[in-house]
Amino acid sequence: MEKAELIWLNGEFVPWDEAKVHVLSHGLHYGTGVFEGIRCYETERGPAIFRHADHLRRLAKSAEMYYMELPYSSEEIGAATRQLIARNGLRSCYIRPLAFRGYGEMGLYAQAAPIDVMIAVWPWGAYLGEEGKRRGIRAKVSSWRRISSASLIPQAKASGQYLNSILAKTESANAGYEEAILLDEGGSVCEGSGENVFVVRDGIISTPGHTASILDGISRKSVLQIAEDLGYQVVERDIARAELYLAEEVFLCGTAAELVPVREIDDHEIGEPGEITRHVQAKFEDALNGRAEEYLEWLDFLDAGSDETPAPAGEQSSSKVTS
Numbered sequence: 616m617e618k619a620e621l622i623w624l625n626g627e628f629v630p631w632d633e634a635k636v637h638v639l640s641h642g643l644h645y646g647t648g649v650f651e652g653i654r655c656y657e658t659e660r661g662p663a664i665f666r667h668a669d670h671l672r673r674l675a676k677s678a679e680m681y682y683m684e685l686p687y688s689s690e691e692i693g694a695a696t697r698q699l700i701a702r703n704g705l706r707s708c709y710i711r712p713l714a715f716r717g718y719g720e721m722g723l724y725a726q727a728a729p730i731d732v733m734i735a736v737w738p739w740g741a742y743l744g745e746e747g748k749r750r751g752i753r754a755k756v757s758s759w760r761r762i763s764s765a766s767l768i769p770q771a772k773a774s775g776q777y778l779n780s781i782l783a784k785t786e787s788a789n790a791g792y793e794e795a796i797l798l799d800e801g802g803s804v805c806e807g808s809g810e811n812v813f814v815v816r817d818g819i820i821s822t823p824g825h826t827a828s829i830l831d832g833i834s835r836k837s838v839l840q841i842a843e844d845l846g847y848q849v850v851e852r853d854i855a856r857a858e859l860y861l862a863e864e865v866f867l868c869g870t871a872a873e874l875v876p877v878r879e880i881d882d883h884e885i886g887e888p889g890e891i892t893r894h895v896q897a898k899f900e901d902a903l904n905g906r907a908e909e910y911l912e913w914l915d916f917l918d919a920g921s922d923e924t925p926a927p928a929g930e931q932s933s934s935k936v937t938s
């Protein structure tokens with residue numbers, strides 16, 4: 616990975632190589648952490664963080680669901696993120712806030728262990744590659760099923776849960792595919808290892824609904840809105856595995872990957888990225904990069920205020936001033 620200069624750790628800006636934790640940190644042993652993946656884009660009006668407030672809200676919710684009391688408010692984490700990007704002199708970057716149980720307590724009941732919080736930012740290109748975004752990727756349905764609400768919290772973005780995604784991703788990469796698609800325990804389509812999934816059949820765009828064992832992706836929400844605004848019929852419903860093969864178009868979306876067409880699944884050809892995928896992808900990229908007036912409210916412009924946190928979505932203004 617490409618280093619930046621500074622990392623924010625527990626309230627301090629520290630040099631990248633000095634951002635260290637104790638080896639007995641609880642989170643290292645048990646995966647007791649919650650995190651976010653966010654992106655900042657260089658736009659004509661300067662760097663802007665995509666749906667910053669939504670990501671901060673999800674981080675706080677993930678922490679709460681795992682009984683972790685964050686020592687910093689969303690406002691403080693948001694302000695630190697904005698400062699960190701500026702102090703690292705970055706115009707566009709990936710943003711990784713992480714809150715984890717630190718050093719001081721072992722065993723499974725570790726409510727007394729401190730919560731450490733870090734934020735790192737660094738330049739990171741498209742997760743599944745620029746070529747993947749253009750031409751589409753090859754995916755494989757994983758033999759690993761997506762974690763269910765019976766044992767974990769699929770809607771939380773928690774560190775330990777990602778062992779499930781890592782097994783799926785590793786299996787698919789070892790078999791020569793670019794991404795894994797996980798089914799739920801009942802065999803319905805859930806999501807990619809790090810992206811939500813959409814299928815297009817008879818011109819209708821479908822994606823698994825809120826009650827599925829999916830991460831309620833912020834890109835997913837944005838894509839649903841964009842597709843509807845473009846006039847497409849959008850449905851949230853259960854999707855059978857075979858529908859991946861029968862679909863006219865399939866695509867994935869997530870913060871790291873952005874919107875990526877899928878051109879082949881389990882060696883069944885879906886084909887070159889289709890018209891609907893292309894249309895939604897182009898608008899989504901316009902929204903990310905500040906080229907879509909109608910979605911400017913999704914962007915938290917850094918130059919508009921040096922250390923303010925965005926208001927919750929809906930109330931967010933693209934022309935904030937520094938207090």
Ligand SMILES: Cc1ncc(COP(=O)(O)O)c(C=O)c1O
Nearest residue numbers: 809810811830832833834869870
């Ligand atoms: C398992 C999983 N599903 C879906 C997503 C997409 O979520 P978002 O669009 O909020 O990045 C991610 C990425 O964070 C993920 O890790």
